[in-house]
Amino acid sequence: MSSTATTASHLTSLAALTPALTRNDVTLSVAARAAWQRVSSCSPPTGSARSFMVAFPDMQVLMDDLRLDGGSTQYHWTLVGTNTGPGGTGRRVRISGFEEWTIGEDGLIAASLGHFDEAEYARQLEHGVDS
Secondary structure, three states: OOOOHHHHHHHHHHHHHHHHHHHOOOOHHHHHHHHHHHHEEOOOOOOOHHHHHHHOOOOOOEEEEEEEEEEEEEEEEEEEOOOOOOOOOEEEEEEEEEEEEEEEEOEEEEEEEEEEHHHHHHHHHHHOOOO
C-alpha cells in the first residue's frame, strides 16, 4: 500500500476514532472499534488511554496532525479535560503529545508509542492549565 493511500485511510478512520475518545467512550463503541480495526492490527486503546478516560470524564481529544516522517508515522493530539475522576485534583489540563506508529507490511498500525511532557502534565494536575 502506498504511503499516500495509507495516510488517506488513516485520516478517514481517525475521523471516526478521535470523537469516540472525546465522548469518553471507555469501552469503545462499535463504530470506534471498527475505525480502530481499519487502521490498526493492535488491540484497541487500553491501559494508559483508558486511565485518562476515567481520570478526565469531560476529556476532549483533538487530532492536531498526522505526519509521515521517513518511515515513521506520528498522530499528534491535544487532550483537554478536568481531572474529576476518582482521586482527582479538580484541575483543568491541556496537554499535547503524539503517538509514534510503526506501520506493518499490511499498512496497519502494528505498534504505538505515546509521548507527552509528563512534568508539565504533573504541574497542571497540581496547579491547573492557566497557572
